[in-house]
Amino acid sequence: MSNQNKKPMDLTQIEARAGHMYNVYCAAVGGKDASGAPLPDWAAFRADPANLPQVNAWLAVAQVKL
Numbered sequence: 001m002s003n004q005n006k007k008p009m010d011l012t013q014i015e016a017r018a019g020h021m022y023n024v025y026c027a028a029v030g031g032k033d034a035s036g037a038p039l040p041d042w043a044a045f046r047a048d049p050a051n052l053p054q055v056n057a058w059l060a061v062a063q064v065k066l
Contacts, residue, residue: 009063018055018062019046 009017019042026039033039040048046055 014059014062018042018058021062022058 022042022045026041029039031039039045045051
């Protein structure tokens with residue numbers, strides 16, 4: 001099936017998909033980072049300026065059409 005006829009996602013859809021993917025990732029790794037600290041939810045993760053490179057990466061991945 002070709003994705004050429006699909007409309008591009010808007011920013012709300014990209015944000016929602018990135019948040020969903022991040023939440024799936026968190027669940028898959030047991031909700032903790034490599035040091036054992038709990039991972040924040042998407043809203044807290046997204047709001048922390050220190051996470052900007054990672055947030056941008058999740059948003060970029062969310063835009064990929066499979």
